[in-house]
Amino acid sequence: MTRFVQLICTLLLVVSTSVLAQDPAVTALVDPAAAVQNNPAGLTAFTVTTNPDGSQSYSVTLQVLAIMTALGFIPAILMLMTSFTRVVVVLSILRQATGLQQTPSNQIIIGLALFMTLFIMRPVFDQVYTQAVEPYLNEQMLFQDAVAVGRVPMEEFMLAQTRTTDLEAFMEIAGIDAVPAGERIPLTVLVPAFVTSELKTAFQIGFMLFIPFLIIDLVVASVLMAMGMMMLSPMIVSLPFKLMLFVLVDGWNLVMGTLATSFGL
Incomplete structure (x- = not known):
């Protein structure tokens, strides 16, 4: 059952990450440069880090937010x-x-x-x-x-x-x-x-x-x-x-x- 819960969380993160990536407002929020410009205090909890190989890593806070936002997709994933x-x-x-x-x-x-x-x-x-x-x-x-x-x-x-x-x-x-x-x-x-x-x-x-x-x-x-x-x-x-x-x-x-x-x- 623990494996099933972890698998569902991963699937939710996939769906929610795709949705967040297509939203211009969220893209500006998670952009480090935009975050620093819009937030002089330097609060960068929602960031996307570009790795040397070109891939991107999402902050833990953003991943948790994506999972919580995508909880409504569980019935759809299960049924379809x-x-x-x-x-x-x-x-x-x-x-x-x-x-x-x-x-x-x-x-x-x-x-x-x-x-x-x-x-x-x-x-x-x-x-x-x-x-x-x-x-x-x-x-x-x-x-x-x-x-x-x-x-x-x-x-x-x-x-x-x-x-x-x-x-x-x-x-x-x-x-x-x-x-x-x-x-x-x-x-x-x-x-x-x-x-x-x-x-x-x-x-x-x-x-x-x-x-x-x-x-x-x-x-x-x-x-x-x-x-x-x-x-x-x-x-x-x-x-x-x-x-x-x-x-x-x-x-x-x-x-x-x-x-x-x-x-x-």
């Missing part, structure tokens, strides 16, 4: 760049298929999807931590190098789960004909393509989950119609049978195993 979307959609469809409106509750579904996401993404997080976060924390790698190395496993995971048709569609919308060899696909193209593929896969899995429950509903409805019980709702009668079927086949184990297997685990 991990397996969370597929898991939570499948679990929601499963709840609808069984006919249970509020059981399991939304809190349980989100919590279960969160820990399933940690389980599925653990190999990717371990690579990011080992290759980027740990060397950066040990001062063996510059921040920019750590970002370049750490984003590779995440991009590889998203590319492995993204359909070619979805990726080509968003590249066409963005006006990108082809990505030259050795260059990365922009995140503005990769992330929406990945989310679209995840939603499609989740709907396919949900369709397969719906079939056995739909058959039970049809059988119960036909029996009730044949018996002349038109006023009795088939949903009330079929619900116990659907629950019994789901428990007898160990449905939760099958669903969780299917979700993990769908990501190649």
